[in-house]
Amino acid sequence: xxxxxxxxxxxxxxxxxxxxxxxxxxxxxxxxxxxxxxxxxxxxxxxxxxxxxxxxxxxxxxxxxxxxxxxxxxxxxxxxxxxxxxxxxxxxxxxxxxxxxxxxxxxxxxxxxxxxxxxxxxxxxxxxxxxxxxxxxxxxxxxxxxxxxxxxxxxxxxxxxxxxxxxxxxxxxxxxxxxxxxxxxxxxxxxxxxxxxxxxxxxxxxxxxxxxxxxxxxxxxxxxxxxxxxxxxxxxxxxxxxxxxxxxxxxxxxxxxxxxxxxxxxxxxxxxxxxxxxxxxxxxxxxxxxxxxxxxxxxxxxxxxxxxxxxxxxxxxxxxxxxxxxx
Amino acid sequence: xxxxxxxxxxxxxxxxxxxxxxxxxxxxxxxxxxxxxxxxxxxxxxxxxxxxxxxxxxxxxxxxxxxxxxxxxxxxxxxxxxxxxxxxxxxxxxxxxxxxxxxxxxxxxxxxxxxxxxxxxxxxxxxxxxxxxxxxxxxxxxxxxxxxxxxxxxxxxxxxxxxxxxxxxxxxxxxxxxxxxxxxxxxxxxxxxxxxxxxxxxxxxxxxxxxxxxxxxxxxxxxxxxxxxxxxxxxxxxxxxxxxxxxxxxxxxxxxxxxxxxxxxxxxxxxxxxxxxxxxxxxxxxxxxxxxxxxxxxxxxxxxxxxxxxxxxxxxxxxxxxxxxxxxx
Numbered sequence: 304x305x306x307x308x309x310x311x312x313x314x315x316x317x318x319x320x321x322x323x324x325x326x327x328x329x330x331x332x333x334x335x336x337x338x339x340x341x342x343x344x345x346x347x348x349x350x351x352x353x354x355x356x357x358x359x360x361x362x363x364x365x366x367x368x369x370x371x372x373x374x375x376x377x378x379x380x381x382x383x384x385x386x387x388x389x390x391x392x393x394x395x396x397x398x399x400x401x402x403x404x405x406x407x408x409x410x411x412x413x414x415x416x417x418x419x420x421x422x423x424x425x426x427x428x429x430x431x432x433x434x435x436x437x438x439x440x441x442x443x444x445x446x447x448x449x450x451x452x453x454x455x456x457x458x459x460x461x462x463x464x465x466x467x468x469x470x471x472x473x474x475x476x477x478x479x480x481x482x483x484x485x486x487x488x489x490x491x492x493x494x495x496x497x498x499x500x501x502x503x504x505x506x507x508x509x510x511x512x513x514x515x516x517x518x519x520x521x522x523x524x525x526x527x528x529x530x531x532x533x534x535x536x537x538x539x540x541x542x543x544x545x546x547x548x549x550x551x552x553x554x555x556x557x558x559x560x561x562x563x564x565x566x567x568x569x570x571x572x573x574x575x576x577x578x579x580x581x582x583x584x585x586x587x588x589x590x591x592x593x594x595x596x597x598x599x600x601x602x603x604x605x606x607x608x609x610x611x612x613x614x615x616x617x618x619x620x621x622x623x624x625x626x627x628x629x630x
Numbered sequence: 631x632x633x634x635x636x637x638x639x640x641x642x643x644x645x646x647x648x649x650x651x652x653x654x655x656x657x658x659x660x661x662x663x664x665x666x667x668x669x670x671x672x673x674x675x676x677x678x679x680x681x682x683x684x685x686x687x688x689x690x691x692x693x694x695x696x697x698x699x700x701x702x703x704x705x706x707x708x709x710x711x712x713x714x715x716x717x718x719x720x721x722x723x724x725x726x727x728x729x730x731x732x733x734x735x736x737x738x739x740x741x742x743x744x745x746x747x748x749x750x751x752x753x754x755x756x757x758x759x760x761x762x763x764x765x766x767x768x769x770x771x772x773x774x775x776x777x778x779x780x781x782x783x784x785x786x787x788x789x790x791x792x793x794x795x796x797x798x799x800x801x802x803x804x805x806x807x808x809x810x811x812x813x814x815x816x817x818x819x820x821x822x823x824x825x826x827x828x829x830x831x832x833x834x835x836x837x838x839x840x841x842x843x844x845x846x847x848x849x850x851x852x853x854x855x856x857x858x859x860x861x862x863x864x865x866x867x868x869x870x871x872x873x874x875x876x877x878x879x880x881x882x883x884x885x886x887x888x889x890x891x892x893x894x895x896x897x898x899x900x901x902x903x904x905x906x907x908x909x910x911x912x913x914x915x916x917x918x919x920x921x922x923x924x925x926x927x928x929x930x931x932x933x934x935x936x937x938x939x940x941x942x943x944x945x946x947x948x949x950x951x952x953x954x955x956x957x958x959x
């Protein structure tokens with residue numbers, strides 16, 4: 304795909320199927336094909352946006368990369384090490400370098416712990432600091448994310464949504480990771496607060512040379528923050544390209560429809576654009592369509608789309624598409 | 631003004647909480663013209679939903695209390711109307727759809743049964759007439775095999791289809807006003823596009839007036855003709871949709887539009903961000919509610935709360951500063 308020197312994370316044909324058990328004997332009767340063969344690289348220092356609608360497998364992809372789920376198949380290389388084959392203890396060591404920021408700042412912070420305990424926990428769990436040093440590090444981290452260090456003794460409920468997300472960011476930064484998976488970090492926040500958190504993430508990236516996998520369904524925000532963008536649908540990456548290539552010249556019919564469905568906060572521009580309105584709903588990942596996953600809603604689907612699964616191929620430099628009908 | 635379908639004046643709603651009285655709506659006045667689509671935008675807690683729930687008499691009391699105001703619908707005040715009479719208006723002449731279609735549908739009744747109910751109660755149809763009409767309504771909102779699907783339960787429908795059912799139910803008695811409270815917020819963008827498309831089509835076919843409450847300025851731009859922007863329980867700007875986006879005049883509206891990245895990419899660099907938090911109002915504010923976050927704040931803003939005042943024919947703003955010239959109004 305590209306030279307390996309600047310690749311921080313390489314995902315190869317990753318699959319995550321969740322088994323479904325039924326009946327008295329709890330026999331496996333099927334599987335949710337949440338992630339079904341995705342491959343991509345994340346380069347050092349960049350932000351890769353991973354977008355798609357609910358249930359497309361974008362969050363599962365993120366969690367599987369961190370080995371929060373054991374993948375069904377595939378390989379995940381971080382700095383050249385295959386995470387899938389690592390033992391528990393080895394993986395724990397790796398996690399110091401890869402952290403996660405979660406969507407819901409209300410659910411992802413323990414309500415019975417103070418901010419100091421939440422942000423300091425990774426430090427004591429991984430034995431990188433003790434006692435007074437933890438306190439100093441916590442105060443410094445709070446300052447970095449724009450919170451008053453004197454709030455360290457407070458509990459999460461005393462903070463607003465945006466401030467809680469800052470606490471989550473401080474916790475993710477505690478171990479000085481090189482890679483952070485941001486799983487819908489702003490979708491639970493109000494519009495005026497979203498910009499604050501996104502600006503913070505961008506500043507931290509420059510300051511600490513962080514690499515982000517930014518998972519979101521908000522295509523406008525992903526365009527703003529990402530260098531490259533991957534579009535997922537029903538467990539499969541449909542298109543991956545540099546941000547401007549993807550937004551200005553989307554090649555996959557799904558990307559085209561998705562982009563045209565995003566409302567633009569400008570009534571004049573909104574009236575003058577072409578819209579593709581997809582019919583129907585996303586099929587169930589228990590029983591995904593044969594061939595191309597998107598063919599049941601695709602406005603240009605052909606016979607071949609039902610017969611074989613389109614290869615994820617590079618049609619232009621750095622522009623990958625999984626579609627039979629794109630030349 | 632006789633051409634107003636709904637005329638709300640000086641509405642104030644408060645909630646009693648353990649921490650004190652929250653002043654959720656603080657003197658809101660607006661009119662709705664026949665057949666128009668009015669967008670109401672604002673962030674969580676700005677009072678946009680509470681305003682509409684108050685108008686429909688859907689605020690639980692206690693803890694809620696409508697402290698002042700009137701809401702004239704065809705000359706009759708909805709706020710003082712007897713409960714029984716209000717119930718006849720609600721559902722028949724003014725219908726409402728909500729954000730989460732799963733919690734607004736009864737999970738143990740079939741879709742058909744839930745669609746027939748308002749038809750039998752409000753219009754007095756027989757069971758069979760209601761059944762036929764229910765099938766008609768379902769196909770009108772774009773659900774295939776409508777007749778068979780009447781026997782399904784809500785969990786057998788997807789999120790987008792449930793919202794279609796809610797729309798069918800709301801429109802079943804041909805209301806003059808449809809109030810939609812964030813109806814597409816829980817949906818994916820491609821499904822949101824379907825629903826907005828459906829609402830536009832039905833609006834043209836049926837000609838009802840719509841009040842569309844949302845936090846998404848993009849949705850408002852694509853759907854509304856006129857827009858109210860709310861902050862801290864006040865309307866702080868009101869304008870036609872084109873004027874609002876071309877010429878936003880309240881610092882909050884300017885900040886809100888500026889803080890949005892755009893999918894068509896007309897913005898670069900850092901996002902404009904409004905510092906600080908939206909207020910929780912334990913007292914009715916005597917100063918401008920946006921003053922603590924405002925870049926243009928001056929002494930007067932802390933002393934007097936500006937009223938909504940016209941700056942052109944159909945554009946009203948509640949701000950002491952004229953942002954363009956930097957002078958006071």
